[in-house]
Amino acid sequence: MRSGLMxxxxxxxxxxxxxxxxxxxxxxxxxxxxxxxxxxxVGTDRIxxxxxxxxxxxxxxxxxRFDEYLTQLELFSAQLAFNPDFNESLNGINFAQQFxxxxxxxxxxxxxxxxxxxxxxxSLYLENAEKVISDLNGVNPVIDGSEKExxxxxxxxxxxxxxxxxxxKKAIVVKLPIETNVQPFGAFLVFLDKKVLDRLVNSFASDxxxxxxxxxxxxxxxxxxHAEDPxxxxxxxxxxxxxxxxxxxxxxxxxxxNSLNYSVSQGEISRLGSKWxxxxxxxxxxxxxxxxxxxxxxxxxxxxxxVIALAISWITSNRLYHPIQRLLNxxxxxxxxxxxxxxxxxxxxxxxxxxxxxxxxxxxRIQQSLPxxxxxFLQQFFQGRFVHLTEQDVAExxxxxxxxxxxxxxxxxxxxxxxxxxxKVSGKDEQLVAFASTNIIDELCSSRAQHVHVxxxxxxxxxxxxxxxxxxxxxxxxxxxxxxxxxxxxxIGSLLWLKVTIVISRTSESVLHTPEMLEEARRTLxxxxxxxxxxxxxxxxxxxxxxxxxxxxxxxxxxxxxxxLRMGLEEKAVLHVREFMTVLQHHLGTELxxxxxxxxxxxxxYDAVWKSGINPHHLYKDAQLFEMLLQIRETHExxxxxxxxxxxxxxxxxxxxYNTAMKEVVEKIEIDLREEFLSNISLEQYADxxxxxxxxxxxGFKQVMGENFIDYxxxxxxxxxxxxxxxxxxxxNEIAYIVQYNPPYxxxxxxxxxxMTPGQYREMHKKNM
Numbered sequence: 001m002r003s004g005l006m007x008x009x010x011x012x013x014x015x016x017x018x019x020x021x022x023x024x025x026x027x028x029x030x031x032x033x034x035x036x037x038x039x040x041x042v043g044t045d046r047i048x049x050x051x052x053x054x055x056x057x058x059x060x061x062x063x064x065r066f067d068e069y070l071t072q073l074e075l076f077s078a079q080l081a082f083n084p085d086f087n088e089s090l091n092g093i094n095f096a097q098q099f100x101x102x103x104x105x106x107x108x109x110x111x112x113x114x115x116x117x118x119x120x121x122x123s124l125y126l127e128n129a130e131k132v133i134s135d136l137n138g139v140n141p142v143i144d145g146s147e148k149e150x151x152x153x154x155x156x157x158x159x160x161x162x163x164x165x166x167x168x169k170k171a172i173v174v175k176l177p178i179e180t181n182v183q184p185f186g187a188f189l190v191f192l193d194k195k196v197l198d199r200l201v202n203s204f205a206s207d208x209x210x211x212x213x214x215x216x217x218x219x220x221x222x223x224x225x226h227a228e229d230p231x232x233x234x235x236x237x238x239x240x241x242x243x244x245x246x247x248x249x250x251x252x253x254x255x256x257x258n259s260l261n262y263s264v265s266q267g268e269i270s271r272l273g274s275k276w277x278x279x280x281x282x283x284x285x286x287x288x289x290x291x292x293x294x295x296x297x298x299x300x301x302x303x304x305x306x307v308i309a310l311a312i313s314w315i316t317s318n319r320l321y322h323p324i325q326r327l328l329n330x331x332x333x334x335x336x337x338x339x340x341x342x343x344x345x346x347x348x349x350x351x352x353x354x355x356x357x358x359x360x361x362x363x364x365r366i367q368q369s370l371p372x373x374x375x376x377f378l379q380q381f382f383q384g385r386f387v388h389l390t391e392q393d394v395a396e397x398x399x400x401x402x403x404x405x406x407x408x409x410x411x412x413x414x415x416x417x418x419x420x421x422x423x424k425v426s427g428k429d430e431q432l433v434a435f436a437s438t439n440i441i442d443e444l445c446s447s448r449a450q451h452v453h454v455x456x457x458x459x460x461x462x463x464x465x466x467x468x469x470x471x472x473x474x475x476x477x478x479x480x481x482x483x484x485x486x487x488x489x490x491x492i493g494s495l496l497w498l499k500v501t502i503v504i505s506r507t508s509e510s511v512l513h514t515p516e517m518l519e520e521a522r523r524t525l526x527x528x529x530x531x532x533x534x535x536x537x538x539x540x541x542x543x544x545x546x547x548x549x550x551x552x553x554x555x556x557x558x559x560x561x562x563x564x565l566r567m568g569l570e571e572k573a574v575l576h577v578r579e580f581m582t583v584l585q586h587h588l589g590t591e592l593x594x595x596x597x598x599x600x601x602x603x604x605x606y607d608a609v610w611k612s613g614i615n616p617h618h619l620y621k622d623a624q625l626f627e628m629l630l631q632i633r634e635t636h637e638x639x640x641x642x643x644x645x646x647x648x649x650x651x652x653x654x655x656x657x658y659n660t661a662m663k664e665v666v667e668k669i670e671i672d673l674r675e676e677f678l679s680n681i682s683l684e685q686y687a688d689x690x691x692x693x694x695x696x697x698x699x700g701f702k703q704v705m706g707e708n709f710i711d712y713x714x715x716x717x718x719x720x721x722x723x724x725x726x727x728x729x730x731x732x733n734e735i736a737y738i739v740q741y742n743p744p745y746x747x748x749x750x751x752x753x754x755x756m757t758p759g760q761y762r763e764m765h766k767k768n769m
Contacts (some may be wrong), residue, residue: 023250063278065200067443069127076116076190078521087174090126090186105133120169124270125151126186155184163274168195168219198222201278209262209282210235216275219245230259239264239279255281371453374401378453378465382515394511403451408467409474410514411481411507414521415441416528417460418499418634430460433496438462440491448484455658461525463518470509477507489534501528501535526592532587554583558601562608566706574643577601581635598638602629605646611706614653620645662700665690669701677716680740683709717741718753725762732758 082571093102109122130142132151142148154164160175170192175184201213201222210232213221218240235257242255243266254265262281269276314639377397380386386394395405417437441464445452468477472485485502492500505521508514524539557580564573584597604623609616625645632638669686683701687694700707709717717739723734734744735758748759 007120020248028650039269063269072116086186086188087221087514090124090129093129100165102139109133117196118192120191120196123189124152125189127152127155128185130187145610147474151187154189156188166191170197187717194222207482208361210239211278211280212236212240212491213269216277219312221276235281237264241663243277243279254284260285293582299346312559328750354614370401374398374403374453375455377401379455382518384515385405391512398511403467405451405467405511407470407508408450409470409477409509410504410517411464411466411468411477412503412514412521413441413445413481413485413488413503414462414493414503414518414525415462415464416501416503416633417462417496418494418501419487419497430450431458433498434458434460434462436496437492437498440495441488444484444487444491448480461522463522465514465518468507482538484500485536489536493534501525503537503539504546506540536720553587553597553600554580557583558604561601562604562706565605565608565647565656566612566704568651568654568663570643570647573638573647573651577639581639585635594635595630595632595638598642599623599629602626602642602646605650608706609650611702612654613703614650619653662692662696663704665697666690666701669697670705673716675715677713678720678739681713695769714749714753721746721750721758722754722761725758726765 036439062533105124109124121134121136123132124655125132125142130148132140132142134140134537140184150166154166154173155175157173161172163172166173166189172188172190172192174188176186178189197213201211204209204245212223215221217327218426220240225614230408238257239255240260241674242264246253252263252265255262263284264281266277266279269278276502285392304461307368327453377656381394388395398405415437417433434456441462442452442454445454445464445466449466449468453465454461455465457463464480468480481504485504488502489500492498503521503524505517508517524537528537561573561576561580564570564576580601581594581598584594606616623645629638629641640734651759668690670684673681683698684694687697691695693699698709701712705712721735723741724730724738725732730738732747733743739746741749747757750761754761756764
């Protein structure tokens with residue numbers, strides 16, 4: 001609704017808005033337009049002029065450098081003629097025999113060649129000797145008639161130094177001697193390097209331009225870099241004709257070729273008795289290209305400035321009109337009601353206060369969420385997910401959660417709550433009790449440490465991490481932790497009526513050791529004495545007692561439990577399990593040892609199930625009973641678990657598989673055997689006594705009792721033997737006759753079942769008594 005009113009208000013903007021918009025447009029756009037037009041109009045002509053001047057200056061400098069090369073070459077050629085070492089005596093030298101003279105001559109020619117970059121090679125022609133000495137080809141005789149005529153013609157002219165073509169190469173001829181009234185005996189032939197000459201001339205032109213040099217009759221001296229391009233060849237021919245037609249010795253003119261205008265520069269170079277014309281042509285578009293690009297850039301920048309000015313004007317106008325817009329919206333909301341002039345300020349003030357309120361609320365939520373963020377980080381840290389972090393990294397992370405752990409000592413209290421299902425607290429209130437205990441521990445610890453973080457492990461285990469100052473000694477810290485533990489036990493016991501076991505960890509100055517300390521404290525809980533209500537365990541002072549290593553295991557009760565199971569007596573079996581648990585607590589004490597004893601009982605029940613012909617995997621539906629038992633810590637929970645998960649399924653399976661009549665017969669025979677096992681008895685006697693076949697009785701006895709008749713009688717007799725060995729001083733032979741065995745056979749049977757002879761058994765148990 002609000003957005004709809006705002007849209008309608010925008011559509012009804014009045015003259016105030018448009019007047020302000022026009023004023024802002026003029027104020028913002030006019031400077032940008034004036035600046036763009038001024039730069040374009042004033043700067044473009046100036047830049048074009050400067051570029052043309054720079055182009056001409058660069059061309060003149062290039063031509064001057066080329067002229068200097070030719071001047072140096074002209075002076076060098078003149079110096080050759082005046083060198084006294086090159087006289088007419090050279091015609092009489094035997095170059096083959098006078099090798100030192102020949103070597104010096106070669107060396108001189110090579111040095112002459114290296115003195116100027118325009119020289120490709122230097123040759124010395126001796127007319128009388130009819131030989132040509134070259135720095136490249138050595139001494140070569142002039143034999144061919146055409147060559148003789150060529151070299152003779154070089155000496156026939158009147159000029160002492162001139163330029164001519166020799167074998168399609170430009171060469172400077174320097175006659176020896178240089179005097180015009182003396183017949184020359186030879187000449188230096190200085191051949192020009194055409195590639196260097198082409199490169200120097202091509203430097204007159206730009207990339208898209210063309211440059212060349214020609215003689216006065218139009219013969220080309222150099223080859224330009226676009227020699228193979230037909231378009232450039234046509235341009236060169238047109239320029240050559242234009243220069244020869246105009247007959248202007250030097251200057252600049254514009255020549256149009258193929259709809260392109262070229263700025264053409266030409267001039268003459270007079271050297272070595274010859275005149276050469278150089279021509280350089282550059283497209284005017286290339287000269288003005290930087291100006292064009294700059295002009296476009298200026299136009300684009302001006303247009304961009306204009307667009308930005310328009311956008312700024314539009315945005316500014318809307319911003320300036322914003323108070324009016326607010327007032328219009330308020331007017332539409334109140335349906336024409338009068339609006340006080342201070343409403344806009346009041347609105348802004350209200351909005352500002354609302355923002356401040358929201359900001360304060362956000363800061364409060366962040367402050368409230370810090371403990372949860374810290375808890376998440378610490379839980380992951382203790383689970384080993386940040387093993388890559390260093391001490392400094394962990395300190396910095398906790399600093400973000402408002403924990404300063406520099407120069408601190410760390411310790412843990414691990415609290416175990418017991419007795420939840422007995423007494424005044426119901427097992428359904430486990431979460432509530434754990435929550436209440438966590439709050440109690442947090443409140444008590446906060447008064448003793450600088451930083452405290454309490455973990456609820458959700459299984460009636462609570463851990464508290466305490467960050468304390470390093471100013472005190474470890475003994476003082478231990479006293480604080482001990483007194484704090486006593487306060488926790490007293491408070492939880494009085495308020496929640498629960499038994500409490502607390503483990504005090506060791507202390508450390510390194511936060512990286514805290515995961516190990518916590519795990520160590522939690523493992524120590526396994527050594528609590530299950531018969532005591534409240535316990536305080538110190539990790540450093542706690543040692544496993546060696547006295548329990550020889551504690552008596554309740555084997556007799558274990559056998560009673562197995563017997564009850566075979567008989568299908570669930571309640572009696574559960575009663576014996578309770579007695580079994582009581583004996584374990586009395587003799588073994590610690591939770592760990594009690595749990596080990598219960599695991600052994602579970603293994604014996606598994607064995608009985610196998611012997612009764614029932615597959616325990618099918619019976620218990622592949623449940624991991626041993627792992628389930630390891631997760632149970634309380635004695636009453638273990639007994640309840642045995643009844644529901646282990647005993648009851650087995651008894652139900654037996655009730656479905658046993659023959660009731662046979663079960664009753666076996667129970668009667670068991671009673672008889674306990675009274676008659678010392679007499680001479682047999683399975684046949686009992687079969688006749690109860691009127692059943694020997695085969696059926698044998699199979700039923702094993703099914704009910706879990707072992708065959710002979711093994712059961714043997715076990716009863718051996719138990720009696722052990723009793724007599726320990727309780728009387730009867731000899732082994734006398735005991736053998738009492739249990740209906742001859743002595744040698746008795747010794748073998750006894751050793752087979754116990755691993756020792758009767759005498760060894762008596763001797764071992766007497767030492768332990």
